[in-house]
Amino acid sequence: KNEVEQSPQNLTAQEGEFITINCSYSVGISALHWLQQHPGGGIVSLFMLSSGKKKHGRLIATINIQEKHSSLHITASHPRDSAVYICAVRSREGGSEKLVFGKGTKLTVNP
Amino acid sequence: DAGVIQSPRHEVTEMGQEVTLRCKPISGHNSLFWYRQTMMRGLELLIYFNNNVPIDDSGMPEDRFSAKMPNASFSTLKIQPSEPRDSAVYFCASRLFGQGFTEAFFGQGTRLTVV
Numbered sequence: 001k002n003e004v005e006q007s008p009q010n011l012t013a014q015e016g017e018f019i020t021i022n023c024s025y026s027v028g029i030s031a032l033h034w035l036q037q038h039p040g041g042g043i044v045s046l047f048m049l050s051s052g053k054k055k056h057g058r059l060i061a062t063i064n065i066q067e068k069h070s071s072l073h074i075t076a077s078h079p080r081d082s083a084v085y086i087c088a089v090r091s092r093e094g095g096s097e098k099l100v101f102g103k104g105t106k107l108t109v110n111p
Numbered sequence: 112d113a114g115v116i117q118s119p120r121h122e123v124t125e126m127g128q129e130v131t132l133r134c135k136p137i138s139g140h141n142s143l144f145w146y147r148q149t150m151m152r153g154l155e156l157l158i159y160f161n162n163n164v165p166i167d168d169s170g171m172p173e174d175r176f177s178a179k180m181p182n183a184s185f186s187t188l189k190i191q192p193s194e195p196r197d198s199a200v201y202f203c204a205s206r207l208f209g210q211g212f213t214e215a216f217f218g219q220g221t222r223l224t225v226v
Contacts, residue, residue: 033214041200043217086154098167099144099215101154 003027006087006102013109019074021105023087026068033099034061034072035086043086046072077109115218117203123224129191132221135184136205144215145178145188146202154202160186161208172197193225 005024013019023032034046047054047061049070054061058077063070074081087102116135124130136143144159158168163180171178175194180186190197200222206215 035217041222042219043202043204045214045216048214088154098156098159099154103153 002102003100004087004089004102006085006105008105009103010106011108013077013107015078015109015111017077017109019077019081019107019109021072021085021087021107023070023072023102024068025070025087025089025100027089027091027100029068029089029091031090032063032070033088033090034070035088037084037086037104039083046085074107077107079109079111082108115203115205115216117201117218117221119221120219121222121224123226124193126194126225127192128225129189130193130197130223130225132188132190132201132203132223134186134188134203134218136186136203137216138184140205140207140216141183142206142208142215143180143186144204144206145186146204148200148202148220149198157188157201190223193223195225198223198225 003026007022031048031050033048036044036046049061049063058075060073084104084106086104088099091098115137118133141162145157146154147157148154155170157170158178159166160180176190178188200220202220203218204215207213
């Protein structure tokens with residue numbers, strides 16, 4: 001079983017829809033990252049969080065440490081949001097810097 | 112700042128050849144990571160450095176892979192000899208270590224094709 005599981009794997013939405021991508025993990029973590037990989041391949045860090053909730057524009061990320069679960073929400077989705085969204089966790093053990101990645105969720109937003 | 116700079120962006124090479132990928136981290140960042148991304152395995156950490164010192168190379172696939180960081184502004188990932196299964200996108204990332212939680216910034220990646 002992967003340490004980081006994302007769902008869904010693929011998601012197609014119509015412009016304007018509210019989108020949720022989920023991430024569950026099985027290890028103790030010090031931080032969780034949400035990354036966005038553009039169709040061209042570049043990776044951008046969207047959020048890094050260790051508790052609670054963060055908001056940036058139309059993007060909201062939440063984390064529940066007890067349930068080992070995080071969600072990424074996109075409000076009023078737009079075709080330019082089409083990308084792969086990757087959840088990554090930083091293991092708490094031994095001060096590790098390792099990031100363990102989910103397989104990603106491919107989002108397509110149609111006009 | 113120009114961000115993390117990787118070169119080349121694309122590399123096509125023949126099996127058996129030596130390949131060198133380069134990375135310039137963000138100025139002031141003291142932690143550097145090399146990742147590999149494939150369709151089958153997703154993103155995987157290969158090795159990371161703190162203050163130019165390799166800390167964890169357990170993700171390096173085998174002895175054909177080596178990484179160096181001769182100074183704070185430059186790192187290389189070398190594959191010798193290359194094999195078709197090394198074909199992947201290789202990402203470099205950097206962050207500021209030792210200042211609590213800080214985000215990592217990724218380069219644009221090098222797409223390697225070994226034929």
